[in-house]
Amino acid sequence: MIEVHDLTKRYGSHLAVDAISFEAHPGEVVGLLGPNGAGKTTTMRILTGFMPPTGGTARIAGYDVMADSLEVRRRVGYLPERVPVYPDMTVSGYITFWAKLRGVTRPRAQVDTVLERVNLTDRRNTLIRNLSKGLRQRLGLAQALVHNPEVVILDEPTIGIDPQQVIEVRESVRELGKNHTVLFSTHILSEAEQVCDRVVIINKGRIIAQGTPQTLRAQLQPGVALYVEIGGLGKEAAARLLREIPGIESVERQGDGFAVRAGGDVRPALSDAVLHTGCRLLELRPVAMTLEDIFLDLVGREN
Numbered sequence: 001m002i003e004v005h006d007l008t009k010r011y012g013s014h015l016a017v018d019a020i021s022f023e024a025h026p027g028e029v030v031g032l033l034g035p036n037g038a039g040k041t042t043t044m045r046i047l048t049g050f051m052p053p054t055g056g057t058a059r060i061a062g063y064d065v066m067a068d069s070l071e072v073r074r075r076v077g078y079l080p081e082r083v084p085v086y087p088d089m090t091v092s093g094y095i096t097f098w099a100k101l102r103g104v105t106r107p108r109a110q111v112d113t114v115l116e117r118v119n120l121t122d123r124r125n126t127l128i129r130n131l132s133k134g135l136r137q138r139l140g141l142a143q144a145l146v147h148n149p150e151v152v153i154l155d156e157p158t159i160g161i162d163p164q165q166v167i168e169v170r171e172s173v174r175e176l177g178k179n180h181t182v183l184f185s186t187h188i189l190s191e192a193e194q195v196c197d198r199v200v201i202i203n204k205g206r207i208i209a210q211g212t213p214q215t216l217r218a219q220l221q222p223g224v225a226l227y228v229e230i231g232g233l234g235k236e237a238a239a240r241l242l243r244e245i246p247g248i249e250s251v252e253r254q255g256d257g258f259a260v261r262a263g264g265d266v267r268p269a270l271s272d273a274v275l276h277t278g279c280r281l282l283e284l285r286p287v288a289m290t291l292e293d294i295f296l297d298l299v300g301r302e303n
């Protein structure tokens with residue numbers, strides 16, 4: 001369980017995280033979604049006890065990240081943005097090192113288990129310098145999981161790896177979510193949508209929306225989007241005709257037709273207006289706005 005309340009972080013005069021509040025529950029993958037500089041890494045570093053907040057509180061499994069930082073570290077696994085690795089260590093040597101550092105009671109058995117879990121068993125004697133980027137990312141994941149933490153925090157784990165590995169990492173995250181509390185950051189909306197049960201969208205240190213991908217789409221979609229194609233009327237005249245229909249908020253050329261945004265269901269009025277001019281309605285269909293559009297729209301409005 002992760003509980004964040006009014007968490008704030010200033011770097012000098014720069015407000016990097018501005019009074020954010022959210023929760024993540026066991027068996028849930030929560031995505032921290034935001035563009036560069038949004039405050040994702042800062043939030044994660046506070047949650048993992050690496051850095052004190054300037055204000056607000058954060059709890060991991062009921063323990064305060066500042067007051068009970070030792071208890072917190074025991075219960076949290078962290079995959080940082082850049083995994084610190086020692087190129088001359090072997091895979092199993094590196095994970096054993098972390099297991100001992102974290103006070104794991106039966107390190108050897110636990111290392112075997114975790115290497116199996118991230119699919120690195122056949123590389124256990126490989127030197128880290130010889131691992132591909134994707135395999136290093138899995139090694140980072142093993143490091144984060146070796147003490148079997150309740151809460152797992154992963155900072156942009158799919159950045160810079162090839163598409164096949166991206167798929168594998170996303171699958172591991174979903175799998176982890178079954179019996180851990182997972183907080184996962186990304187700047188890729190479709191990834192958040194695929195992997196997370198709930199998404200917290202942050203921009204410039206502030207939460208601009210949070211909810212399940214479905215509710216976010218329902219709440220945030222501004223009005224109705226339609227694609228309209230009219231036959232027998234010039235483009236200029238057709239655009240003018242559409243703009244005059246009550247309820248239509250914007251009309252933009254798109255291919256042979258128009259992308260129309262409206263406050264409500266304008267389809268009856270639209271078809272009447274077109275037929276009234278003696279033209280033909282060649283196409284009229286709703287366009288589902290992707291969460292990507294909504295995200296860009298929200299972030300764009302803030303900037």
Ligand SMILES: Nc1ncnc2c1ncn2[C@@H]1O[C@H](COP(=O)(O)OP(=O)(O)OP(=O)(O)O)[C@@H](O)[C@H]1O
Pocket residue numbers: 011014016034035036037038039040041042043187
């Ligand atoms: N140690 C620091 N000192 C001063 N400013 C910092 C420090 N670390 C981060 N910042 C600033 O705080 C803001 C948030 O940074 P943060 O790294 O948390 O964002 P992020 O969402 O992780 O971005 P990215 O997607 O690029 O990783 C940015 O404006 C950044 O420049």
Ligand SMILES: [Mg+2]
Pocket residue numbers: 040041042081155
């Ligand atoms: Mg970051």
